[in-house]
Amino acid sequence: MVITVENAIKDYGDSRILDIDNLTIKKGIYVILGSNGSGKSTLLSCISGLNSLTSGNILYNGNKLDSSIKNSITILLQKPYLFRKTSYENIISGLKYKKINNKEIENRLNKYIHYFNVEELLNKKSHWLSGGERAKVALLRTSVLETEVTMLDEPTAAMDIESSMKAEELIKNLSKDNRTVIVVTHDVYQAKRIADYVIFMDKGKILEMGDKDGVLGNPKNKLLKQILNI
Amino acid sequence: MFEFIKEFFIEYNDMFPVIMLSLKVSLTSTLIASILGMVSGVATALNEFKLKRTLMRVTNTLMSLPPVLIGLLVYMLLSRKGPLGSLGLLFSPTAMIISQSLLVFPIIFGLTVSNISESAKEIQLTCMSLGASKNDTLKAIISECRMQLLSIVTAGFGRAISEVGAVMMVGGNIKAKTRVMTTYIALETGKGNFNEAVFIGIVLLFISFFINTVLYRLQRRE
Numbered sequence: 294m295v296i297t298v299e300n301a302i303k304d305y306g307d308s309r310i311l312d313i314d315n316l317t318i319k320k321g322i323y324v325i326l327g328s329n330g331s332g333k334s335t336l337l338s339c340i341s342g343l344n345s346l347t348s349g350n351i352l353y354n355g356n357k358l359d360s361s362i363k364n365s366i367t368i369l370l371q372k373p374y375l376f377r378k379t380s381y382e383n384i385i386s387g388l389k390y391k392k393i394n395n396k397e398i399e400n401r402l403n404k405y406i407h408y409f410n411v412e413e414l415l416n417k418k419s420h421w422l423s424g425g426e427r428a429k430v431a432l433l434r435t436s437v438l439e440t441e442v443t444m445l446d447e448p449t450a451a452m453d454i455e456s457s458m459k460a461e462e463l464i465k466n467l468s469k470d471n472r473t474v475i476v477v478t479h480d481v482y483q484a485k486r487i488a489d490y491v492i493f494m495d496k497g498k499i500l501e502m503g504d505k506d507g508v509l510g511n512p513k514n515k516l517l518k519q520i521l522n523i
Numbered sequence: 524m525f526e527f528i529k530e531f532f533i534e535y536n537d538m539f540p541v542i543m544l545s546l547k548v549s550l551t552s553t554l555i556a557s558i559l560g561m562v563s564g565v566a567t568a569l570n571e572f573k574l575k576r577t578l579m580r581v582t583n584t585l586m587s588l589p590p591v592l593i594g595l596l597v598y599m600l601l602s603r604k605g606p607l608g609s610l611g612l613l614f615s616p617t618a619m620i621i622s623q624s625l626l627v628f629p630i631i632f633g634l635t636v637s638n639i640s641e642s643a644k645e646i647q648l649t650c651m652s653l654g655a656s657k658n659d660t661l662k663a664i665i666s667e668c669r670m671q672l673l674s675i676v677t678a679g680f681g682r683a684i685s686e687v688g689a690v691m692m693v694g695g696n697i698k699a700k701t702r703v704m705t706t707y708i709a710l711e712t713g714k715g716n717f718n719e720a721v722f723i724g725i726v727l728l729f730i731s732f733f734i735n736t737v738l739y740r741l742q743r744r745e
């Protein structure tokens with residue numbers, strides 16, 4: 294899917310949260326970097342249709358958002374809500390909503406569950422899980438949907454190093470078959486490991502974007518240089 | 524001992540229909556008010572609209588409305604000359620259920636909006652991000668907030684079973700037809716029959732204790 298963002302403005306009261314002239318997203322892994330409050334989560338929620346722009350357009354293969362497009366986009370929120378049920382029920386809840394049959398549910402589960410050692414957690418109620426465990430369950434719940442576009446808002450922020458590495462493998466797997474994955478992270482090393490393209494945002498604007506080597510290897514922006522220690 | 528129980532039952536025989544009718548009227552009206560109040564409450568919690576604040580202020584006022592006022596309103600609606608007089612419902616259990624539903628609805632609605640707004644929005648976002656339909660989202664919100672909602676329903680039921688004013692006016696306290704626990708207590712006390720009044724009073728307390736015990740158990744199991 295090709296997503297184009299044109300002249301996108303998002304205001305909350307008097308403050309401008311997003312101000313993007315032009316952004317095109319195709320297949321591959323896009324990593325969004327940027328400081329706190331720079332509008333990363335807002336951009337994702339606008340693309341997913343959970344939030345709406347004050348003005349401007351977001352087009353999907355040239356079309357406005359409709360229910361079939363919505364069905365092919367998934368977002369893992371920065372603070373995902375886990376249902377007060379078991380981890381297992383949480384992970385398959387999206388598949389249930391989409392009325393996927395039980396056999397396929399088992400297939401998808403087996404395909405993704407092995408990234409993390411969560412087998413023992415499957416029957417545990419979600420409110421007893423630790424922060425990192427919750428993050429894994431939430432990431433699995435989004436991943437098993439295998440939508441054409443998957444957006445992940447800081448999926449590994451609560452995970453230990455080893456689990457983050459596993460999550461990165463999972464993310465790479467999600468981008469197979471010409472799919473699109475957009476990942477927000479504060480970890481530049483993670484960006485280096487997984488990104489095909491990097492978008493750098495500050496104060497609601499996109500200051501740099503392009504393929505990973507260009508943006509991370511030879512940044513023009515001062516702040517980004519500072520972050521990258523160049 | 525057996526004799527005592529037998530005597531007891533004979534003496535208090537006329538109280539059981541009273542207790543049963545109380546439960547029937549109050550449970551039915553709580554059920555009606557809960558379904559309507561929760562669905563409209565969740566919808567109001569999730570949406571921002573112009574008159575929301577005004578609506579909530581009105582609701583808060585209605586939450587503390589004296590039951591006799593509801594009684595008066597329903598009486599006027601159902602009395603022979605009233606707009607719904609042809610239905611002939613005045614002084615029937617149905618009239619009492621209507622009054623108590625009106626009495627309990629603002630409580631369920633108001634408490635639902637104020638108690639679950641925050642979590643309902645969070646759950647809605649997550650459900651939508653997972654491709655849930657509106658129906659699925661509503662179900663998920665009600666199921667996730669079930670403990671809060673259960674307490675709210677209990678509060679509503681407490682209001683219904685304990686009020687006198689409305690059931691007295693629209694029911695008329697007719698023996699074996701519209702007499703409920705609270706109107707029974709009022710009547711027997713007026714006649715100086717304190718024993719009967721106190722007995723029913725204890726039954727009322729017991730029902731409330733029982734419901735709270737069930738609630739507590741459920742909450743602990745979560």
Ligand SMILES: Nc1ncnc2c1ncn2[C@@H]1O[C@H](COP(=O)(O)OP(=O)(O)OP(=O)(O)O)[C@@H](O)[C@H]1O
Binds near residue numbers: 327330331336371
């Ligand atoms: N509903 C809202 N009302 C008012 N301001 C909001 C609202 N939602 C977000 N904002 C503001 O918009 C700005 C951007 O928020 P956003 O969540 O997109 O940042 P972010 O880049 O994801 O930051 P972080 O790295 O901390 O997650 C913040 O300053 C935030 O305070």
Ligand SMILES: [Mg+2]
Binds near residue numbers: 333334335
């Ligand atoms: Mg964010």
